[in-house]
Amino acid sequence: MTFANVGTLGVQPGKRDEVIEILTRPSSELAASGCLSYEVGVSDDHPETVFVTELWVSPDAHRASLQLDSVKASIAEAMPLLSGEFGGFQFEVVGSPLR
Template sequence: MTFANVGTLGTKAGQRDALVEILLRPKPELRDVGCLLYEVGINEDVPDTVFVCELWESAEAHQDSLKLEGVQAAISEAAPLLSGDNGGHRFTVLGSPLRTDGTRQSRHSL
């Protein structure tokens, strides 16, 4: 079942762009473990925050990605830039009005 993780990463003052640079480095291995979408963004109204939207084949695929050497290295490099003011939501995706492939999940099957 498709899994989404939409969150914010707070950075120490002036470290937002450095974090964005780390997050945007190519990591094709993410696709191999089941990443369907990984988008990084900013909002000038909150200059020390990075927004991340992830879509995965499953919650397990997301967990598997955290074991990848490249992901672990990125986490270690990014950690000193973070303020600890993080937030977000994780949820199971039920479907989309943009897709007609029958991926809508029944609420009873959850």
């Protein structure tokens, strides 16, 4: 079953684009580690929030990705730009009308 991780990241005022740049850098390591989809989004209604939707082959693949040097480096780079407000949820995908 596919694992979904959906979250929100609060960003410091004026830092949203910098966080987006960090999160959207191409990464072949993510695909190799079991990431099926990693989408970053914004909403005009929430200018200091970045939205992230991830699909993984399993919860274990997601957890293991957090140990990748490139992921650790991206997290370290983004952390000073974040406000500390985080939200989200995780779930097992049970189906889709598209597949």
